[in-house]
Amino acid sequence: MxxxxxxxxxxxxxxxxxxxxxxxxxxxxxxxxxxxxxxxxxxxxxxxxxxxxxxxxxxxxxxxxxxxxxxxxxxxxxxxxxxxxxxxxxxxxxxxxxxxxxxxxxxxxxxxxxxxxxxxxxxxxxxxxxxxxxxxxxxxxxxxxxxxxxxxxxxxxxxxxxxxxxxxxxxxxxxxxxxxxxxxTLSLPQHVTAATGIDAMVHAIEAYTSKRLKNPYSDFLACEALRLLAANLPVVCREPGNREARQAMMLGACLAGQSFANAPVGAVHALAYPVGGIFHVPHGLSNSLVLPHVLRFNLPAAEQQYAELALVLKLGHHGDNQAQLAQAFIDYTATLSPSTGLPVGLREVGIQPGDLPAMAKAAMLQTRLLSNNPRDMDEAQALAIYEQAY
Structure with a gap:
């Protein structure tokens, strides 16, 4: 070890x-x-x-x-x-x-x-x-x-x-x-509940796949965080007054925080920062907009970890094909925004096609985050991800 x-x-x-x-x-x-x-x-x-x-x-x-x-x-x-x-x-x-x-x-x-x-x-x-x-x-x-x-x-x-x-x-x-x-959190509007919940899920996912400082302790916390958040996010969006589900979400977000505090986040956050910084889109929503597209980019370097997270969420079974499990996990993350009523594309938050090159340039400045990403990313690849997320 x-x-x-x-x-x-x-x-x-x-x-x-x-x-x-x-x-x-x-x-x-x-x-x-x-x-x-x-x-x-x-x-x-x-x-x-x-x-x-x-x-x-x-x-x-x-x-x-x-x-x-x-x-x-x-x-x-x-x-x-x-x-x-x-x-x-x-x-x-x-x-x-x-x-x-x-x-x-x-x-x-x-x-x-x-x-x-x-x-x-x-x-x-x-x-x-x-x-x-x-x-x-x-x-x-x-x-x-x-x-x-x-x-x-x-x-x-x-x-x-x-x-x-x-x-x-x-x-x-x-x-x-x-x-x-x-x-x-009981009185939060649904869009805030959803965006912050997905933000916490991103913390868990990126900690689990971090290229730097990934460790068994953070992995354990990330998996438990993701399990709690995935199980309870639909409940709190459907039943905002459910205190037990709300407390489970609070604990899940905390566990994800402890995880990424030690195994730091990567390109989802790096690409989310220009969305929030330039266009003042809330942080959780910024993350949710680019999440599945960054995961697809990372797939060649993180297939095994995505397959393991699919098993945590019971999206398949031990013995299933690793590539299929990893794809099932990415497909699941793509359902989070539409299933909770959040915007799905960058165009829905007021971003224009002509804004994407400047965003890609800005994302490249997030070297602290990009150094943790399981796959190296350049400006052209960042631009392509923004185009997919548009």
Missing amino acids: APFEFRTVARLVCESGCTQRLPELVQPLLAQHQLSIARVFLLADPFIAATPTCKAIVDAFHAAGHAVQLCNDVEPDPPEALVERTAKLAVDFGANVVLAIGGGSTLDVAKLIAVLARGKQSLQSMYGVGNVSSDRLPLVLVPTTAGTGSEVTPISIVTTGADTKMGVVSPVLYGDLAVLDADW
Whole structure:
């Protein structure tokens, strides 16, 4: 067996409704850092911040004797200026704990705030892999979608220009506590439920087929994630109030996050980034639009892994022809968007044929991701995939 290393968050709580007990859940972390009184910088998007649940959480911290500053300055695809602005608010407040409740963008920003609030390093110096030299404030992450897995990844994505994104990847960004409470997802619109669920499935698939750092631990998590997500995505789209299925989706997304945090994602994400960065298509939907087309491209290099994933999803039987199993798996991924009511082609999200060459050029800049893909890809091949996805 090849040597490997596996990392994840220090503590994970998975329970419907448990965010009502956040002050209690955070108490061991405060004790660990010898904080008798917490000054909690709570980051939440404007919608979450306005909910009765969020107000109840703030009230519960106050009742326990802690101070809270609620900041709702969050937006999708967060730009550098937003990250730096919110970090300054945390410093001015004297925060000693960062708590985030929200989707991937909110959690990504919170991770960076926790580092920037120490005042030891600039945001620009952190971009890339392994470039965070500072420590950080205690960090609690509460996802409100079953998708990004950001609560258990050491990755933050920042919009650095009009249509470019950069990643900060460092073990320092692993939170101290991830809280999986699917009650936050009960009111999500179906298109958000579907897109975030497919995003999580992509994380599992790409981790399982990663050319770099693939390992038995990540493989196990990816398979269990994919099983949970595939079984429960149709249920939550059909029965949005099904708490048990919602909690299973939340766990599946988390397992997929733990998997790809250690065996990183590849060309599906690389080709999805220009779709989101240039055209502001939500990340999960961007992934779903290119997913089956990238898998078809990867087939010569990943046939065995796709066949194994087909068996995980019971799309065939042991002893079946490997090529047929792999094809069945790709065919299955092509059904995900239409079966959940999502757009199927790039043309359906406002992209024009003339935009595709610039997208292919932009995708080639995602070298961090493309280096993980099971098959090497050049700009002409990326363009051909976009044309198939159109």
